Amino acid sequence: MKNDTRIKIAQRIGSDIAAKHALDVDKNSRFPTEAIAALKQEKLLSALVPVELGGMGMEMTELTALCTALGQHCAATAMVFAMHHIQVACIVRHGLGSPFFRSYCQELVEKQMLIGSVTSEVGVGGDTRSSICAVEVAGDRFTLNKDATTISYGAHSDDLLITCRRDASAARSDQVMVLVRKGQFTLEQTSQWDTLGMRGTCSPGFKLTSSGSSEQIVPGAYADSSSQTMVPYSHILWAGLWLGIASDAVARAATFVRAEARRNPGVTPPTALRLAEVTNTLQLMRSNVQAVSQECEELQKSAEGNESLLTIGFALKMNNLKISTSTLMVQVVHQSLLICGIMGYKNDSKFSLGRHLRDSHSAQLMVGNDRIYAKSASMLLVYKDE
Amino acid sequence: MTIVNDIRQVLKDHARLSADTTTLAEDADLYQAGLTSHSSVNVMLALEGKFDVEFPDRMLKRGVFGSIASIRDAITELTAA
Structure with missing residues (x-):
């Protein structure tokens, strides 16, 4: 079911805010702070969270239309918005059997955390379905370190969703996803983001170190x-x-x-x-x-x-x-x-x-x-x- | 079970698993044993050749090729028809 109001909000954020800063975002290769703040203000970072957890329960076609509306004005804003929702979709569609991820989604509605994607890795040649790094669980805690060739808007992400091997003995293709929260990870930047286009997505390489509670591992493969x-x-x-x-x-x-x-x-x-x-x-x-x-x-x-x-x-x-x-x-x-x-x-x-x-x-x-x-x-x- | 032995041979030749396919349990998860989407296509092709069957599109998904037992079930269904 389409909700015209939400599309109008995205169009307004696109034309009034994203468009206004798009030149500067592109020229200076800087994060589209204003447009993302406006999307947070409208609670659009939790659009995919089901209604019973406080979100909008937005479906695919409407979300696609929102991406189109933003893309008309600032591609970097639209890409950050899209990348964030790809992470939220994984959590919402595969994590809600877990009390941790249910409560995370409720917090997402309230605090509008921006989730970055950490799928790429040095040494796998761009194949997201292969990982070298592994999550290592001891008791109810995990540690996870990854040398990522790119982390989407890494320095601007609140939380990160990371792909890795299930454990230290798992095959490269036997992967899980782990959500790490702000304060649980450190990033050491290993390259620059001075690109031809999509300059505002600010996605250089980082060495990530993290640890947290094992309930932060997304259930399933x-x-x-x-x-x-x-x-x-x-x-x-x-x-x-x-x-x-x-x-x-x-x-x-x-x-x-x-x-x-x-x-x-x-x-x-x-x-x-x-x-x-x-x-x-x-x-x-x-x-x-x-x-x-x-x-x-x-x-x-x-x-x-x-x-x-x-x-x-x-x-x-x-x-x-x-x-x-x-x-x-x-x-x-x-x-x-x-x-x-x-x-x-x-x-x-x-x-x-x-x-x-x-x-x-x-x-x-x-x-x-x-x-x-x-x-x-x-x-x-x-x-x-x- | 000759079907299972043939499946094991195909896996040995094409699946590029880290485990020994002759002793792998029938219900062991082949993906956890290192089967990738690329090698699984080679396994499908070799199985089609070996058993002279064609997997219909509805069977072309991870679950069907996830273990020796699930492959055996699929082959049995196709050869019984």
Whole structure:
């Protein structure tokens, strides 16, 4: 069920706050503090927490729409928002059998902690389904140390959700997730975050050391929560915010074309043809995001549906969404730039598309498309598409 | 049980487990023994070849390939049909 008010709130935060600081966030590669504070103010960091625990019980399609709304104004804000919710989704969908995680969710509603993601690790070559580090439990306490190649907004996170091996003797792929709270971990920064785009996500590498209570280990295997939650939420919410970036690029191109048309009524400007072309691609992207988001939301409603999230068929669909939207977005932004011409190329113009173009290039790299293609290629050897 | 022995052979050749597949318990968790999503596809392909079956898409999920016993159940279901 859609709640228009919440989408309007996200649109307002996007246009009034995120947009206002987006240039500075990008230029100085600094965290979008103001927009995240506004999202906290509106209790949107606990949107996925079930109503009975005080949250909004928001579903996939609405959350995707929120990411799109933010992505139209500041991609870094939208990415931080999306990454946080991917972590919350793992907790809400796999942790609520535990009293610790139930009470954590209630605290999340009250205090709006920002949760960072620690899935990458030096030595695993970008494969999130492999870990070298292991959580070591002694009595009711654990210790966990990880050399992470990147921690999403690491220095700005309140709490962290970390993937690791189940114990020191477990196989690399036998992973669990551990939530560590502020005060339980230290981070030693090991690299910088001076990137082409997505500069405000501030996600350099860190060496993490942590310890806490063993109840902070998310119940169950990460293999299942990865397939059922982390992968679909990542690819759908990212695709949602990428749609936002692409939509804003097209909106700028359309404004440019209308201005040209007004100068000479009766003559359709040549750029209008290109605009027709790019709106076609944008529609393709939007339809894909909405259809997959809707389907995932429906599947989550039944035990049978949730079981089907574990199938190869569903994994292929997620891979296709990610590859397709991350590729189309770059095309859409590029086509919009051709329409706006020099006015889109200039950084100080209202039609400027430099930030969109730089941000959009991150999409094919964050989980590299070739890695995803290789996985799909392997799965297609046994998948029959019946 | 010849099916189980054949399954063990396929696992030995393709699963790249850290454990010894000839002595692994039938209900032991293969993923905890080191089976990955990549190696599981190779196991599926080898099983399809060995038993001359095709796993329908509904069976292409982690749980079905999670232990020797669950693989045996799937093969038995497909070969009985």
